[in-house]
Amino acid sequence: MTLSSVPDGADAATVRAMLSCGNPRWARQHPHKAMQVHLECEVGICATKTVAFLTLQQQGRIVPDSGRDR
Numbered sequence: 364m365t366l367s368s369v370p371d372g373a374d375a376a377t378v379r380a381m382l383s384c385g386n387p388r389w390a391r392q393h394p395h396k397a398m399q400v401h402l403e404c405e406v407g408i409c410a411t412k413t414v415a416f417l418t419l420q421q422q423g424r425i426v427p428d429s430g431r432d433r
């Protein structure tokens with residue numbers, strides 16, 4: 364896990380929330396950030412990444428990588 368995407372001025376609580384794999388509420392508010400921070404996590408295992416992924420998908424920002432539409 365990398366800390367390179369932690370924003371300047373973030374306090375400890377914010378950073379800890381970002382890095383937690385069990386923080387779907389934050390992920391829903393900041394799905395793009397969550398995807399970056401949890402880049403190495405797996406959807407379906409990491410709750411934060413799962414919620415972020417689904418949120419972006421619902422917003423049409425992620426195309427599911429199933430290949431069904433090709």
Ligand SMILES: [Zn+2]
Binds near residue numbers: 401
């Ligand atoms: Zn995670």
